[in-house]
Amino acid sequence: MATYTKVKLSGSTNGRGIKVAATATAGTTIHQTGTGNIDEVWLYAYNSDTVARVLTIEWGGTSVPDDNQKVTIPSLSGLTLVVPGLTLYPSGSALTVAAFASVANVIVITGFVNRIS
DSSP, X not given: OXXXXXXXXTTSSTTOXXXXXXXXXXXXXXXXXXXXXXXXXXXXXXXXXXXXXXXXXXXXXXXXXXXXXXXXXXXXXXOEEEEEEEEEOOSSSOOEEEEXXXXXXXXXXXXXXXXXX
16 A cells, blocks of 8 residues: 655755756756655746746756756746646656756745655
């Protein structure tokens, strides 16, 4: 029987938002999986800028386009769902979810992980 545990994003301090400082690969670390578990990741982004910005999520790696998910985050619109519970299945070594944006320090990512063991 599987056990589900809700955990904070590993890149977060005390569950707070993670400011996306990177503007290119490798991005700002959002979450790193453990090994031997499945991580179901939920991410939301807020854009504090006065114009829409492009956010790139690096999903478990940095290969283009395989590991990249691009989304435009509207200006000042509240939280935008950018990763809707997608799963990572690390085998042998941890996988990293990272992000970079078209401009540094205007997008903040929040969310959580359902760890399945």
